[in-house]
Each structure stands twice: as C-alpha cells, then as structure tokens.
Amino acid sequence: MAQVNCPRCAAPIELDSGNKFAKCSYCGSMIFFDRTGAGFYYAIPFKLSQNDAVGTFRRWAGGSTKAKDLDRLASITSVKKKYFPVYLFRRDVNGREEVYVKPAGSTILPGLHQLKVPGGDLKIFDGNFDTNGAELVKPDIEMTHYLDNLPGKGKEQALVYFPIWTIDYTFNGASYQVVVDASSSEVFATSFPTRSSAAYLLVAVAGFFAFLVLGFVATVYLVPALILMALTVVAVFFISLTVARRL
Ligand SMILES: [Zn+2]
Incomplete structure (x- = not known):
C-alpha cells in the first residue's frame, strides 16, 4: 500500500500497487500516479454539439480530395461523444517551454497525437465535472511509456480528457470512421473514399x-x-x- 498526497487539497490518498488512477475522497479530484508522482486530471469542454460535429463532417466530406458526392452520400451509422485521455507534458527544452500531447488510450484514433490543447480551456476534472453524457475512454497507456523519449526537463504533466466526436459512416459498401475534435473542429481520418483520377x-x-x-x-x-x-x-x-x- 502506497500513500501520496492529493495535489489539490493535500489529503492523504492510499492506493494499491498497480492502481494508477484514484479519486481523492476529500475533494473529489481525479488523480493519477506513477513513478514521477501524482498529477491532475483535466478536461476540455465540448465546443461542438452533435449537430455541429455532423455539419463539420459534411463540409470535410465535400472537400476536393474526397469521392464525388461523399458529403451527400456518406451514410452515417453512428455518432459518439467521447472523452479521450491524452497526456500533456510541459517540458523545459533549452530554456524554452514545449508542450507535448500523447495518447493515453491505446485505441488507435487517427491523428490524435496532433491534438492541440487549447491554453485557457483546461478544467479540473473532479467529481463535480459534468461530462454531459460523453463516454470516458479509459487510459491504458502509462505516462512513463513516453517520459524516457521526451526532450528536456519535465515542468508539469497531466492527464487531459480531450473532447471528441467519432462518426462512423458507410460509402459504397465500405465502412469508415472520422474523429472530429470537439474543441478545434479539426477532422482526423486515416482513410476515406477518394476521388479517382x-x-x-x-x-x-x-x-x-x-x-x-x-x-x-x-x-x-x-x-x-x-x-x-x-x-x-x-x-x-x-x-x-x-x-x-x-x-
Ligand atoms: Zn483532494
């Protein structure tokens, strides 16, 4: 049994070895632990509603590299609201602050290493945080997995729940998925029906x-x-x- 202090209220928190994630029973903060210490969970609010996300997808699908009429003919099979966990590393690299974002969930979602964490939008994720029905994707990659390969010295690290919409659709009998960043409206996709030249x-x-x-x-x-x-x-x-x- 290890004991650490809550980074927010300093209350002692006991945890079993192997348990990387816990909730402070005093202030309700969600906390994670590893050999580097304890850190906060943050969450970024959803800026895009479900309709916004579908609209963003349709505009993306109308782009010139996409198959003709993909915006009209893509048949959406599911739209899911999710909080995807990423690690946020603030590092001091030769006197300059660099921010790195790495996926904390092993579900491979296209482009998620390119996510940009908006500066002022981090909310502390605790018992009072309203996820508004978003599914919380469980973090299953340890922070230490990335730490050894990052340049510079660590200043802060945190786990951030990133707001995304995943949209599944079919086109000409094949299935595809895109991820819409619900904070920046960016669309990520590894494959999509292309216009054939x-x-x-x-x-x-x-x-x-x-x-x-x-x-x-x-x-x-x-x-x-x-x-x-x-x-x-x-x-x-x-x-x-x-x-x-x-x-
Ligand atoms: Zn606490």
Whole structure:
C-alpha cells in the first residue's frame, strides 16, 4: 500500500500497487500516479454539439480530395461523444517551454497525437465535472511509456480528457470512421473514399493512342480516318461524362 498526497487539497490518498488512477475522497479530484508522482486530471469542454460535429463532417466530406458526392452520400451509422485521455507534458527544452500531447488510450484514433490543447480551456476534472453524457475512454497507456523519449526537463504533466466526436459512416459498401475534435473542429481520418483520377487518365491515354493510329491511317485513307477521328472525339466525350457521373 502506497500513500501520496492529493495535489489539490493535500489529503492523504492510499492506493494499491498497480492502481494508477484514484479519486481523492476529500475533494473529489481525479488523480493519477506513477513513478514521477501524482498529477491532475483535466478536461476540455465540448465546443461542438452533435449537430455541429455532423455539419463539420459534411463540409470535410465535400472537400476536393474526397469521392464525388461523399458529403451527400456518406451514410452515417453512428455518432459518439467521447472523452479521450491524452497526456500533456510541459517540458523545459533549452530554456524554452514545449508542450507535448500523447495518447493515453491505446485505441488507435487517427491523428490524435496532433491534438492541440487549447491554453485557457483546461478544467479540473473532479467529481463535480459534468461530462454531459460523453463516454470516458479509459487510459491504458502509462505516462512513463513516453517520459524516457521526451526532450528536456519535465515542468508539469497531466492527464487531459480531450473532447471528441467519432462518426462512423458507410460509402459504397465500405465502412469508415472520422474523429472530429470537439474543441478545434479539426477532422482526423486515416482513410476515406477518394476521388479517382485513374479512370480519367485511362480515357485520355486511350484517346491519345486512337488519334495516333488514325493519324497514320489518314496518310493513306484520308476520309475514312477523318470519320473515325470524329467518332473517337464523340466516344471520348461520352466516356469522360460517364466517368465523371459515376465517380
Ligand atoms: Zn483532494
């Protein structure tokens, strides 16, 4: 049995070895422990409602790199409100303060190492903190896992519950997921349906070779070659149109 003091009210807290997370029975603060000591939990409030998150997703899906009409045709299968745990490290690196954010949950969510923790928005996460129905994802990566590889000297470390919306959707029979940062509105995705340019390229290359061949034919049979060229132009036009409609 180890004993540490609550970093907020200094009350003694007993904990079993192996138990990394505890609640102060005096002030209700959520506290975590490791060999570096005790630290606070913080949480960042949700700035985006569920509707905002879906709207942000639709705008993202309408971007030029996404499959045509993804914004309209993506069929949303679930929207979940979650608090995802990250470690926040403030380090002194050669006299400058650097902040590092690392995932504390092993669920691999795309882009979560790029999260930016907004300065003034950290609220102490204690018994009074209202999660507003967000699911708390359990931290299962230890802070020490990162500490050895961070530059500089530690100034502060904390566990921060980061507000996210996860949106699952299907498109053309395949399933995808995006994460919407509910504090900065950024969208993270490892994979998404992309606009295919390969089909256009194929049509263009085929058209080019058809003209090349017809050019040689024209040196011998001019009129039939010109007729075939005209037909090729019409064919390339309609094939391109079909490709544009379908992709
Ligand atoms: Zn306390």
